[in-house]
Amino acid sequence: MIDINFIRQNPEKVKEGIAKKNTDPKLVEKFLRLDEAWRSKTAALDQLKAEQNILNKELSKARSEDLVSKAQIIKRRVTEIVAERNKQEEKRDEILNQLPNPPFEDVPVGKSEADNKVLREVGEKPKFKFQVKDYLTIGESLNLINVKKAAEVTSSRFGYLLGDAAILEFALVQLAMETAVKEGFLPVVPPVMIRPEVFTGMGRLASSQKDERYFLSKDNLYLVGSAEHTLGPLHMNEVLEVETLPRRYVGFSTCFRREAGSYGKDTKGILRVHQFDKIEMFSFANPKDSEKEHEFMLGIQEKLMKALELPYRVVAISTGDMGWTDARQYDIETWLPGQNNYRETHSCSNTTDFQSRGINAKYRDKNSDKKYVHMLNGTAFAIGRIIIAILENYQNEDGTVRVPKALQDYLGKKVIGKN
């Protein structure tokens, strides 16, 4: 969530910031009105409580019926005002929950993904002397992917990874983990379920994101949409020593997404599914270094893409297309010959103190003041989509698929589909 004091002191900045993110700036006015009402209720309550405390102290010395009846009257008033104040607070916080993290000043302003800015294209797009196939055609013919059976067994937007595709998954896990560990990330297998309060703190139940989550009502738990969601709370309610920053983690988890509102979009295959596995990097950084840390994480993502020798481009996400919690976001889009297009495979975000405030993750600086850390997250590999990219970019005319050099040792072969 945004710092309440920041909104009070810089309402115009906040309005401008959230407007860029396609959020109604009038919400700020609404927030300030409700906040003002909350403050006056709080002041009234505090004053009444002070009176009550004085009376109670006198009563603790000597009981008198007169004082008791006075205190009883105050008690009734307190009960009333507490109820009013709480109601006011609820209303105010509901609006606060509708305010996304304002973007940094230099983020490209735009309404949608059409306004994203391509920063660079890297790698050579493969040239084919034959009719290229899409990954699903290749995957089905080599019995690597089965979505039809998954639909029968589970439902649409699920898939089986079979044979070398399954092996490929673990190879990608190994490659990503080894690379991240070398850069100082601690490997983690985090929980994939999360409490509603913690999820809210991470800013992941705000607004329409809620529709994106699977909820287990019997246990009052949500399924995570990314390892990010349970990696962040690893330092919930903690104060980290400044010299231990940045703290870096790389997590493997299954990701669950309802894909609400994407009906009709990418309905075929496994590009957009309800369940996939992902390796995710996460960093807790000193605020003064978080932009640098962001670039560092992006650098690792590119390193991984270069290791796989897949053509990609780096995109600065425009304000209108950014994530709810993000002050800056980069995506990596990988070239998919079967679609003749770049498609998102990675995302990397600096959420500044938006999430750390929600989960109360602080650090102690040199003056031993406690401040909120900055939290960053970035994809190492969204495994399903990388498998798609490999199948399409490394396809041969005879229907087989070459294995990227970096993965050959893990698979123990150079070509998939050859007898």
Place this chain on the structure above:
RNA sequence: GGAAGCGUGCCAGAGUGGUUGAAUGGGCCGCACUCGAAAUGCGGUAUGCCCCAAAAGGGCAUCGGAGGUUCGAAUCCUCCCGCUUCCGCCA
């Protein structure tokens, strides 16, 4: 799933209705002593919020969480969460 116990500040640990934000010890920080250190002594050592232009100052809240009883709750009651132990089940 059944039964029992427990949950206090950075840590250990007292406190079972009345000036308790909370004894005591440890840790940490500052000062004194010392050439320096240790030891010792003295002082300090939470967070959030509100009022105040700010500072100074004042007030409110917080003893796992949410409610309740009461003039008054760390202390009593209810529910929830967590931890421990035993039984059952289980990869």
